[in-house]
Amino acid sequence: MEAVEANVKNTFDTVSNSTVNDLKNIIIEKTNILSTFKSFSWFQIFISLLIVAITYDQISYQLNKGSIAGPRFKIWPFIGPFLESLDPKFDEYVAKWNSGPLSCVSIFHKFVVIASDTQLARKIFQSPSFVKPCVVDVAVKILRPTNWVFLDGKAHVDYRKGLNPLFTKKALEDYIPEQEKVMDEYLNRFVKISEEKPMIFFHEFREYMCAISLRTFCGDYITEEQIKLIADNYYKVTAALELVNFPIIIPYTKTWYGKVIADQSMKIFEVCAQMSKDAILKGKKPNCVLDAWITSMYESNGHIENEDRDVKSKVRLFSNREISEAIFTFLFASQDASSSLCCWLFQIISDRPEIAKKIREEQLRIRGGDPNVKLTPDLIDKMEYTNMVVRETLRYRPPVIMVPYVAKKAYPVTENYTVPKGAMIIPSVYPALHDPEVYENPDEFIPDRWVPGSKACEAKKNWLVFGTGTHVCLGQTYVMMSFTALIGKACMFTDFKHTVTPLSEEVKVFATIFPMDDLILQFRNRDPTTV
Numbered sequence: 001m002e003a004v005e006a007n008v009k010n011t012f013d014t015v016s017n018s019t020v021n022d023l024k025n026i027i028i029e030k031t032n033i034l035s036t037f038k039s040f041s042w043f044q045i046f047i048s049l050l051i052v053a054i055t056y057d058q059i060s061y062q063l064n065k066g067s068i069a070g071p072r073f074k075i076w077p078f079i080g081p082f083l084e085s086l087d088p089k090f091d092e093y094v095a096k097w098n099s100g101p102l103s104c105v106s107i108f109h110k111f112v113v114i115a116s117d118t119q120l121a122r123k124i125f126q127s128p129s130f131v132k133p134c135v136v137d138v139a140v141k142i143l144r145p146t147n148w149v150f151l152d153g154k155a156h157v158d159y160r161k162g163l164n165p166l167f168t169k170k171a172l173e174d175y176i177p178e179q180e181k182v183m184d185e186y187l188n189r190f191v192k193i194s195e196e197k198p199m200i201f202f203h204e205f206r207e208y209m210c211a212i213s214l215r216t217f218c219g220d221y222i223t224e225e226q227i228k229l230i231a232d233n234y235y236k237v238t239a240a241l242e243l244v245n246f247p248i249i250i251p252y253t254k255t256w257y258g259k260v261i262a263d264q265s266m267k268i269f270e271v272c273a274q275m276s277k278d279a280i281l282k283g284k285k286p287n288c289v290l291d292a293w294i295t296s297m298y299e300s301n302g303h304i305e306n307e308d309r310d311v312k313s314k315v316r317l318f319s320n321r322e323i324s325e326a327i328f329t330f331l332f333a334s335q336d337a338s339s340s341l342c343c344w345l346f347q348i349i350s351d352r353p354e355i356a357k358k359i360r361e362e363q364l365r366i367r368g369g370d371p372n373v374k375l376t377p378d379l380i381d382k383m384e385y386t387n388m389v390v391r392e393t394l395r396y397r398p399p400v401i402m403v404p405y406v407a408k409k410a411y412p413v414t415e416n417y418t419v420p421k422g423a424m425i426i427p428s429v430y431p432a433l434h435d436p437e438v439y440e441n442p443d444e445f446i447p448d449r450w451v452p453g454s455k456a457c458e459a460k461k462n463w464l465v466f467g468t469g470t471h472v473c474l475g476q477t478y479v480m481m482s483f484t485a486l487i488g489k490a491c492m493f494t495d496f497k498h499t500v501t502p503l504s505e506e507v508k509v510f511a512t513i514f515p516m517d518d519l520i521l522q523f524r525n526r527d528p529t530t531v
């Protein structure tokens, strides 16, 4: 027993001794580390941490970049080319596209991959299981988190099914009379305001686009004053939703003004939605998008008789708030792109009088010589040459030059490169539309390249003006038809003269693209029965 006790004591002593020694060692070690730290100044600690952070930032950039084109190093640590991105230059985009089929850039923690190759761009647009449209953080606050544009996968596809019939040729038939009134009103206004001297039309065209969209969407339910309020202020929404913007809404900043206008507009649309609901129940014939949508909801749910409209799938009943949010997205999606197309169309045609003459000839011919024949979808279908001019303008100066998407998970976009999860992946549209293999002399404006059966017409894969895949532009048919109608009427009834400046052909990027000099024009009335 004693032997056992002695043994235990010995073991205990040995263990205690070794534990004490270990503890001693640890304390000495810690004291050494502390004293080493103490010998550093705060400045030295800060510099060391900074070096660690910069190294981490560089290494993760190199790992994300892999073999694709892009700056060798992230020259400005953390921020990357943030300052350049605040004022994006078209030439810098072109340089990026020319640098390789896939190229990259890193701004703050965001890694951005840009695809310039047509096949790759199409592949990205058509990979909804890997990517979804990328919206700036603040967009969720401005457009509201409940907005349909943030839906993904099946929920998005189902929602789109209900919206698609609102922008078909058949639907347009109902909207055209109201649209034509706005066209006439604004063409008169353009003549009046530029009577004295040529003036900048960038703002005018933005206001006009806003007015025509709002009349198409909300019909007579929206007042002139409300249209003016939204049209005068909509640019604040564009500025608030630029790709690089502060994510938190601070009062009296760009994003705050954007939200105020968005909220005001949606409030107006909510009231319009209720007015449309009341009118449709009383048997009104639809003449705007709200009416068409509410009719399909009411027919689908048995509130009114189905008049053999284009109701392919069951449409549930939507609240006024939901409808107002969707109408705002139509405005949001259309306003900048349509204003861009409008500016380039008028500039390009004015600079090429022979094209204006051919448009007039066609417009008079299809109307049997009477310029006052009213617009209908069938009449617009006959405007083949005018349509080719609109198509060529969209190719030559595509309003949306690229569409930001985000990788939902690691996305093997090529055999050799995988886009990291969370990175932005941007399919470019412009290079596909300037591909010399398909469009000979791509930097020349040649409407005749669109004659039926031509190489350009057949190259459907290059036609990325409206995107492709599940998020393809909802308004594409509407855009082609309403702009063909508009420019036809503008050429018949007015002479518009462009003041060419050295900046006219330079491209300004403001969400979409515009002539750098903001387009200086003068409109005059003309005899519409002559060419």
Ligand code: HEM
Binding pocket: 125, 133, 149, 160, 167, 329, 330, 331, 333, 334, 337, 338, 341, 398, 399, 400, 403, 464, 465, 466, 467, 468, 469, 470, 471, 472, 473, 474, 475, 476, 478, 479
């Ligand atoms: C010249 C005029 C226009 C151009 C160039 C244009 C172009 C585009 C492009 C490139 C996209 C992204 C497509 C994709 O990701 O695959 C898009 C989406 C969209 N566009 Fe347009 N657009 C125009 C006018 C309009 C108009 C007038 C409307 C009116 C309703 C509209 C409604 C939409 C909507 C709602 C989306 C999002 C669709 C979705 O996420 O499902 N666009 N547009």
